[in-house]
Amino acid sequence: xxxxxxxxxxxxxxxxxxxxxxxxxxxxxxxxxxxxxxxxxxxxxxxxxxxxxxxxxxxxxxxxxxxxxxxxxxxxxxxxxxxxxxxxxxxxxxxxxxxxxxxxxxxxxxxxxxxxxxxxxxxxxxxxxxxxxxxxxxxxxxxxxxxxxxxxxxxxxxxxxxxxxxxxxxxxxxxxxxxxxxxxxxxxxxxxxxxxxxxxxxxxxxxxxxxxxxxxxxxxxxxxxxxxxxxxxxxxxxxxxxxxxxxxxxxxxxxxxxxxxxxxxxxxxxxxxxxxxxxxxxxxxxxxxxxxxxxxxxxxxxxxxxxxxxxxxxxxxxxxxxxxxxxxxxxxxxxxxxxxxxxxxxxxxxxxxxxxxxxxxxxxxxxxxxxxxxxxxxxxxxxxxxxxxxxxxxxxxxxxxxxxxxxxxxxxxxxxxxxxxxxxxxxxxxxxxxxxxxxxxxxxxxxxxxxxxxxxxxxxxxxxxxxxxxxxxxxxxxxxxxxxxxxxxxxxxxxxxxxxxxxxxxxxxxxxxxxxxxxxxxxxxxxxxxxxxxxxxxxxxxxxxxxxxxxxxxxxxxxxxxxxxxxxxxxxxxxxxxxxxxxxxxxxxxxxxxxxxxxxxxxxxxxxxxxxxxxxxxxxxxxxxxxxxxxxxxxxxxxxxxxxxxxxxxxxxxxxxxxxxxxxxxxxxxxxxxxxxxxxxxxxxxxxxxxxxxxxxxxxxxxxxxxxxxxxxxxxxxxxxxxxxxxxxxxxxxxxxxxxxxxxxxxxxxxxxxxxxxxxxxxxxxxxxxxxxxxxxxxxxxx
Numbered sequence: 001x002x003x004x005x006x007x008x009x010x011x012x013x014x015x016x017x018x019x020x021x022x023x024x025x026x027x028x029x030x031x032x033x034x035x036x037x038x039x040x041x042x043x044x045x046x047x048x049x050x051x052x053x054x055x056x057x058x059x060x061x062x063x064x065x066x067x068x069x070x071x072x073x074x075x076x077x078x079x080x081x082x083x084x085x086x087x088x089x090x091x092x093x094x095x096x097x098x099x100x101x102x103x104x105x106x107x108x109x110x111x112x113x114x115x116x117x118x119x120x121x122x123x124x125x126x127x128x129x130x131x132x133x134x135x136x137x138x139x140x141x142x143x144x145x146x147x148x149x150x151x152x153x154x155x156x157x158x159x160x161x162x163x164x165x166x167x168x169x170x171x172x173x174x175x176x177x178x179x180x181x182x183x184x185x186x187x188x189x190x191x192x193x194x195x196x197x198x199x200x201x202x203x204x205x206x207x208x209x210x211x212x213x214x215x216x217x218x219x220x221x222x223x224x225x226x227x228x229x230x231x232x233x234x235x236x237x238x239x240x241x242x243x244x245x246x247x248x249x250x251x252x253x254x255x256x257x258x259x260x261x262x263x264x265x266x267x268x269x270x271x272x273x274x275x276x277x278x279x280x281x282x283x284x285x286x287x288x289x290x291x292x293x294x295x296x297x298x299x300x301x302x303x304x305x306x307x308x309x310x311x312x313x314x315x316x317x318x319x320x321x322x323x324x325x326x327x328x329x330x331x332x333x334x335x336x337x338x339x340x341x342x343x344x345x346x347x348x349x350x351x352x353x354x355x356x357x358x359x360x361x362x363x364x365x366x367x368x369x370x371x372x373x374x375x376x377x378x379x380x381x382x383x384x385x386x387x388x389x390x391x392x393x394x395x396x397x398x399x400x401x402x403x404x405x406x407x408x409x410x411x412x413x414x415x416x417x418x419x420x421x422x423x424x425x426x427x428x429x430x431x432x433x434x435x436x437x438x439x440x441x442x443x444x445x446x447x448x449x450x451x452x453x454x455x456x457x458x459x460x461x462x463x464x465x466x467x468x469x470x471x472x473x474x475x476x477x478x479x480x481x482x483x484x485x486x487x488x489x490x491x492x493x494x495x496x497x498x499x500x501x502x503x504x505x506x507x508x509x510x511x512x513x514x515x516x517x518x519x520x521x522x523x524x525x526x527x528x529x530x531x532x533x534x535x536x537x538x539x540x541x542x543x544x545x546x547x548x549x550x551x552x553x554x555x556x557x558x559x560x561x562x563x564x565x566x567x568x569x570x571x572x573x574x575x576x577x578x579x580x581x582x583x584x585x586x587x588x589x590x591x592x593x594x595x596x597x598x599x600x601x602x603x604x605x606x607x608x609x610x611x612x613x614x615x616x617x618x619x620x621x622x623x624x625x626x627x628x629x630x631x632x633x634x635x636x637x638x639x640x641x642x643x644x645x646x647x648x649x650x651x652x653x654x655x656x657x658x659x660x661x662x663x664x665x666x667x668x669x670x671x672x673x674x675x676x677x678x679x680x681x682x683x684x685x686x687x688x689x690x691x692x693x694x695x696x697x698x699x700x701x702x703x704x705x706x707x708x709x710x711x712x713x714x715x716x717x718x719x720x721x722x723x724x725x726x727x728x729x730x731x732x733x734x735x736x737x738x739x740x741x742x743x744x745x746x747x748x749x750x751x752x753x754x755x756x757x758x759x760x761x762x763x764x765x766x767x768x769x770x771x772x773x774x775x776x777x778x779x780x781x782x783x
Contacts, residue, residue, distance in 0.1 A: 002033040002058070004099060004161070005082030009064065009072035010090035011039035014048060016207065017090045021052045021059075024088070029099035034059045035076040040066030045090075070174035070181045077173075085164050087157040087182075093121060093205040101203060102161040109141045111195035114161040115154055118204040128383075129206060131155065131264070139200040145190045148198060149252040153260055154190070157182040159204045162189055180232040184239050191247045223277055230269065230283050234290065237261060241294055254296035261291050262302055262312070263409050270311065273327040274351070285323070288315045303377035305408025306333050306346040324351035335375065335405065335412040337484035342375040344407050375407040380488045382479045383454070397422065397461045397477075403438060404453040405481055405488070411453025414483055418457035421478040434461040435482065533557045533598045533607040535636060538628050540585075547628065551579035552610050557598040560607075562586055562638060564594055585626065585638075594638040596628070606635040645671060645696060645722040647734045647763055650755050657700045657755065657765070659720075663691060674698040674732070676718040676765065686723070700765075718765040734763055 006024065010017055024034055036059060038046045046061075053059040062079060064072040073087065084103070088094060095101075102114040117136040119126040135154035145151055170192055174181045190196060244257060269284055276284070292299075292312060299312055307326070314322045325331070328349030335344050384401040399420055405412040422432040438455035459479065480488050534552040551557060560583050561572030571584040575598075586594060598607045609630050626640050649660040659674070676685040685704045690697050720732045755765055 001081040001083075003031040003082055004029070004033070004084045004086055004103070005076075005080035005164070006032055006034045006086045006088055006099075007037075007073050007076040007080065008034060008088050008090055009037045009039055009069045009076070010041065010045055010049065011064075011066075011069075011072075012041050012043045012045055013090040014041070014044040016092075016209070017045055018048055019093055020088065020090055021048070023094045023096070023098075025052070025056055026096050027094075027099050028096055029103050030058075032058055032099065033080075033082060035062060035079055036060065037062045037064045037072040037076050039064035039068070039072045068177060068179075070176050070178055073174045073181075074176075077167075080164070083164055085162045085167055086160070089158055089206075091209060092158065092207050095203045095205075098203045099161070101199065101201060102197075105141070105197045105199060106161055106163075109195065109197050111142060111197040112163045112166045112193040113189050113195075114197040114199065115151070116159045116161075116199045116203040117201055118156070118159045118206050119202050120208055121205040122208040126202075126205060132159065136198055136200050138198070140198045142195045143198060144194065144196065145253055146250040148196070149250070149256040151190050151196065151198070152187065152253060152257045153264075155183040155186050156206075157186050158206075160186070160189070166192055175235070178232045178235065179229060180236045183236040184243070187240050188243060191243065191249070223280060226269075226272060226276065226280050227283060230280070230287060233265060233269070234287050237265065237287075237291060251296075255301060258295050258297045259302050261295075262299075262304060262308065266291060267308070267409060270327055273323060274329055281320075281323070285315060285320055288312065292316060303408040305377065305406065305410030306344055306373075307331065307410040308408065310346060322348075325349060332413050333407065333410045335407075335414040335416075335483060337486045340486060342378055342412070342483060342486055342488075343373065344375045344410070344412055345372045346410075375412065377406075377408040378412075378488060379406050380404075380481050381406065384477070384479065394462050397463055399459045399461075399477060399479065400457065401479065402441070402454040402456055403479060403481060404455065406453070413453065416455070416481045416483050418455075418459060419480045419482050419487060420459040420461055421476075421480065422461060422463075423476045423478070432461055432463070434459050436460075438481075533600050533605055535596075535607050535609045535613060536579075537613075546582045546584045549581050549583055551575065551581075551607070553579060557600050557605075557607070559599040561597050562594040563597050569597075570594065596636040596638065609636060645674075645732045647720075647732050650763070656702060658697065659700065660695050660697045663694065663696055671696070671722045673723050674700070675721045675723050676700065677721060685718075689722075720763050720765070732763060 008020070008024075021034075024032075034056075036049045036053065038049055038061060040063075049059075049061050053061045060079070062075055064075060069089075077085075084106070086099065086102075098116070102116055105111070106114045115136060118129050118132045120129050121127075131153045134150050137150065138148075140148060166189065170188060172185050172188060174185060241257070244253065266288060269287075273281060273284060288311075292315065299309070304312065310326050311323065314320065314326060325348040328351050330349035331347065332349070333344050333346050335342050337343075380403065382401055382403050384399060388398045403416075403418050405416060416438050417435050418438055420432075420434045436457055436459050438457055441454055441456055457479070482488070532553070533556045535549060536552040537550040538547055540547055549560060556579070557575050559572055559574050560581050562570045562583070564570060570586045573581045573583045575581045596607055598605055613630060626638060628636055628638055630636055645661055647659055647661045649658075651658050671689055673686050673688050676687075685700075687698055687700055687704070722732055755763055
């Protein structure tokens with residue numbers, strides 16, 4: 001039996017489920033069964049599921065009753081055979097290490113539940129999930145719920161690996177007919193578990209559909225959906241509150257549970273109050289009353305802010321007539337600086353009737369302690385979206401992102417300015433600062449359910465003496481805000497919005513580089529490194545067990561080694577006087593990319609390649625290859641690449657060139673087409689890939705090559721790539737036994753085509769009558 005059973009309910013997700021199934025087939029942990037439940041889809045979902053079941057024996061298809069995800073999950077659980085359980089939603093994405101990382105943690109610690117971090121995926125761009133930011137902010141092993149009360153924010157089942165014995169010991173099931181169906185089972189597993197592992201690594205990507213047709217979004221689309229969602233929320237709150245009370249959890253868990261209800265669960269529905277019908281308003285007020293009556297703590301124990309405090313006080317006092325004005329879209333909390341501190345003032349808005357209620361008219365015109373006072377729970381949240389260092393004299397640092405200020409759960413409005421602090425090695429005397437105005441964003445986030453207080457900023461700072469600084473330093477980038485001279489640095493940097501520009505290193509001169517990175521707290525760090533260690537060449541030795549590295553210059557480094565992203569040194573070797581070393585290749589099974597590091601004259605540095613350095617193969621096994629390649633930032637990494645397709649046959653006719661080979665391994669993503677890319681012109685030709693009689697087959701029309709090659713007036717070299725449909729192109733390789741029959745020379749009525757081998761056994765096409773001598777076999781420049 002497989003070790004892990006993965007439960008995937010699916011209904012009308014044809015636009016998304018292919019991505020997920022590809023992710024599951026690409027999992028590094030392979031001892032799995034995937035239980036797919038088609039809940040009576042009508043959009044082609046079933047065809048996609050059947051295709052993957054046919055291609056991978058680990059996938060099984062079950063027929064759901066069309067009654068919702070709860071029943072679909074319960075059906076899959078009845079057929080599950082694994083010792084461990086994982087749940088995945090069909091429209092989400094998972095990391096290739098999703099199962100491997102959680103399984104390794106569970107194996108090492110013996111825990112019964114492993115919780116992984118998650119992010120929202122909105123429009124193809126990840127952003128932080130506020131629930132999982134709280135639940136997974138601090139990693140830990142062998143914890144209990146009382147030791148980590150923030151786990152009450154972990155109310156999703158799909159970011160976990162759970163021992164089946166624990167799940168079945170309490171007879172856990174998903175409540176039929178409920179949209180909000182995983183809050184209770186998720187918290188119940190935390191209550192039952194004696195040991196819980198919490199990982200801060202993001203392994204799950206929670207998609208926000210652009211069409212707004214997911215259960216998460218559809219809960220708010222119309223009056224019936226809102227009332228259904230309210231009823232399900234009330235049921236989930238009542239059941240989990242009773243469960244925690246019966247389990248006699250500690251005071252810390254009870255406090256965090258109340259905090260989640262007040263600041264998250266109820267807040268989700270409050271922005272809809274102003275345009276809700278009478279029934280929705282009445283039922284929402286009743287839910288608030290029920291929650292407030294059942295609190296384990298008091299309202300004063302939580303950082304509510306002025307808006308939530310006013311709403312909850314109105315409900316407790318029975319003043320429901322004031323809620324339309326308090327929850328009006330134009331209600332705001334203004335901030336003012338006074339006596340070196342920030343004060344706030346709640347200004348109620350106009351209710352839908354446009355007639356201010358008498359009970360609040362006097363509060364708007366007469367200053368009252370109830371709506372004005374110091375900001376008691378002031379926080380500054382920053383989303384750093386990009387960091388760039390521009391060359392010049394002096395160099396300039398540009399930081400872009402978003403910023404908001406809050407008093408509890410209330411956004412603070414006012415003439416705030418964004419402020420940038422750049423601190424060297426934590427020393428205040430080496431701090432630089434820049435200030436800019438905040439800009440309004442063009443549209444609200446997500447589904448427009450909240451009125452976000454985020455404002456955009458672009459901060460630009462000149463670094464006059466940075467290029468003259470010869471010492472290796474770490475600079476920490478922090479953003480904050482100021483109002484009339486009162487400064488506040490960001491207490492929380494949300495790393496979910498970081499742009500890929502953070503991976504770009506910038507060379508200031510020949511001896512100094514700047515590398516940007518994020519630390520675990522979400523802060524951006526700039527690392528100044530000695531750039532004099534340069535790699536001139538690298539290639540594998542005759543046995544593939546080590547790589548020969550030649551450095552440019554003598555005496556720039558004394559030792560080279562491989563290091564994983566966590567900082568673990570895996571293998572190293574000394575550099576001789578001529579700048580050469582034979583560096584062992586780490587053993588097979590090492591996953592992920594490994595970084596090349598060197599011991600420079602001023603400490604550990606990451607060597608940079610010389611100009612013209614190309615990707616170098618350091619091993620050439622049949623099922624995979626390892627390459628040493630430059631990153632966008634200019635450093636070098638050792639990366640494992642597995643080919644999508646292997647070519648064993650090629651034959652021409654008068655109109656086309658035919659290619660064929662064995663089907664790809666089931667563990668690899670599905671390949672949809674062959675892509676030809678011109679080395680010289682950048683032209684691209686794509687042809688579909690078919691499967692027949694246990695092989696793949698593709699037909700390359702010579703007319704398509706002629707169109708892309710300018711009529712074959714000159715020689716055009718094309719490389720052959722396999723496309724999995726997600727834009728991840730991998731070179732096709734030839735099987736060792738087939739290389740004796742290649743290259744072949746095909747003369748047709750349309751053109752002259754030569755199929756030959758490029759570097760590392762990769763096939764290439766040379767089309768047309770060459771005007772220059774053809775490149776020799778194995779030339780790396782065309783690969």
